[in-house]
Every structure is written in C-alpha cells, then in structure tokens.
Amino acid sequence: MSDALPVLYSFRRCPYAMRARLALAISSEPHELREVVLRSKPAEMLAASPKGTVPVLVLPGGEVIDESLDVMLWALRRKDPEGWLAPAQGSLDEMLTLISGNDGAFKRSLDRYKYPNRYDQESAGDAGGFGLHHRSLGAAWLLELDGMLEGGWLFGRRASLADMALLPFVRQFAHTDPDWFAAQPWPQLQTWLAQFEASALYADVMQKHAPWRA
Numbered sequence: 769m770s771d772a773l774p775v776l777y778s779f780r781r782c783p784y785a786m787r788a789r790l791a792l793a794i795s796s797e798p799h800e801l802r803e804v805v806l807r808s809k810p811a812e813m814l815a816a817s818p819k820g821t822v823p824v825l826v827l828p829g830g831e832v833i834d835e836s837l838d839v840m841l842w843a844l845r846r847k848d849p850e851g852w853l854a855p856a857q858g859s860l861d862e863m864l865t866l867i868s869g870n871d872g873a874f875k876r877s878l879d880r881y882k883y884p885n886r887y888d889q890e891s892a893g894d895a896g897g898f899g900l901h902h903r904s905l906g907a908a909w910l911l912e913l914d915g916m917l918e919g920g921w922l923f924g925r926r927a928s929l930a931d932m933a934l935l936p937f938v939r940q941f942a943h944t945d946p947d948w949f950a951a952q953p954w955p956q957l958q959t960w961l962a963q964f965e966a967s968a969l970y971a972d973v974m975q976k977h978a979p980w981r982a
C-alpha cells in the first residue's frame with residue numbers, strides 16, 4: 769500500500785477502534801488498516817504512540833492522532849456526508865458531553881460487569897455481586913439512552929457522532945449476557961443496536977483482517 773496514505777492501527781473488536789473505523793468509513797477517507805495483536809503490538813505503532821492503545825492514526829506528514837474521538841473528529845471534519853457532526857437535534861457540545869459520560873462512568877461499569885474477576889481489590893471477594901452491581905449501574909445509563917431514542921437515534925431522526933461513538937460500547941454490554949439484555953425494558957435501545965449491527969456500515973468496519981506485519 770502507498771506510503772502516502774494515513775495508517776490506522778486497529779483491533780477489530782476494540783470499541784474505541786470500531787468508532788474510529790466507523791468515522792473513517794463514512795467519510796470515505798482512504799487509509800491503510802493495520803490489524804494489531806494487543807499482546808504483541810508492532811514497534812512501528814509504539815514508536816508513533818508510546819501509550820500503546822488502539823486506535824492510532826498516523827498521517828503521511830507524521831502527525832499522530834491516538835485518541836479514538838479525535839480520529840472521528842479528524843475524519844468527519846474532512847468529510848461528513850451524513851452530517852454526523854451536525855445532528856438533527858442538539859449540538860456538537862451536547863454530543864461530546866454524552867460521549868464523555870460513556871467513556872467515563874459507563875465504560876468503567878462495562879469493564880467491571882464484563883470482567884468482574886479482574887478487580888479483586890474492589891470486589892472484596894464477591895466478584896459475582898460486584899459484576900451485578902456494575903450491570904445495574906450500566907443499566908441505569910442505558911435506560912437514559914433509551915429515553916433519548918424517540919426519533920430512532922440519540923440526537924434526532926438520523927445517525928450522529930454520538931450514536932457511532934456509543935454503539936460499540938453498548939454492543940459489548942449487550943453481548944455480555946444477551947438473554948438478560950433482551951429481557952430489559954428498553955425497546956428503543958434494542959432496535960437502535962439491532963439496526964446498527966444489521967447495517968452495511970457495521971459489516972464494512974467489522975471485516976476481518978490478518979494481523980499486520982512490517
């Protein structure tokens with residue numbers, strides 16, 4: 769692939785990398801995708817971004833963007849054909865506030881619900897109860913989102929930056945216990961997630977790639 773393309777270091781199932789790929793895909797921004805194995809990160813990626821998280825976007829001029837939201841904003845500010853930065857209702861600032869709630873408290877509870885055994889110090893020997901506590905905290909947030917989804921999307925009648933930034937995380941939460949998730953009173957949230965997972969855009973960004981090697 770051409771050296772002149774931006775390079776995206778990505779991991780298929782990482783929700784942060786997914787949101788970056790969604791924005792790059794909708795903006796049709798040409799790039800080279802390099803699938804990473806997280807336990808064996810390429811030296812080229814670490815040289816560009818020593819903090820060692822995906823996604824990392826390296827621009828041809830050498831500029832490095834290593835926060836997923838910044839990758840989304842970079843791509844959409846170049847081309848935003850579906851108006852993700854200008855939602856049908858509300859503003860960019862309101863979307864950014866919602867995204868910070870997702871990336872903060874909700875992500876914290878998602879990790880603890882999904883992997884309760886990784887938090888020995890916090891769970892005081894009751895990983896099961898600890899996980900369920902964090903499931904409840906996450907569920908309270910998801911009920912709020914359900915209330916926002918009257919128009920089908922978080923900020924009105926069409927998809928926006930906020931939907932695409934949050935959906936990969938809600939998907940992870942849903943897949944932790946699909947039967948429980950399906951039994952909850954959040955029909956609009958379920959439809960929102962199901963439509964996303966059935967979309968061509970989702971299929972596009974979830975294509976499998978062999979791990980990249982220099």
Ligand SMILES: N[C@@H](CCC(=O)N[C@@H](CS)C(=O)NCC(=O)O)C(=O)O
Nearest residue numbers: 782783784806821822823834835836
């Ligand atoms: N704030 C970062 C977080 C990215 C992040 O934590 N990515 C995870 C994977 S989902 C990661 O790379 N973790 C490092 C590792 O697992 O070694 C962003 O928004 O890009």
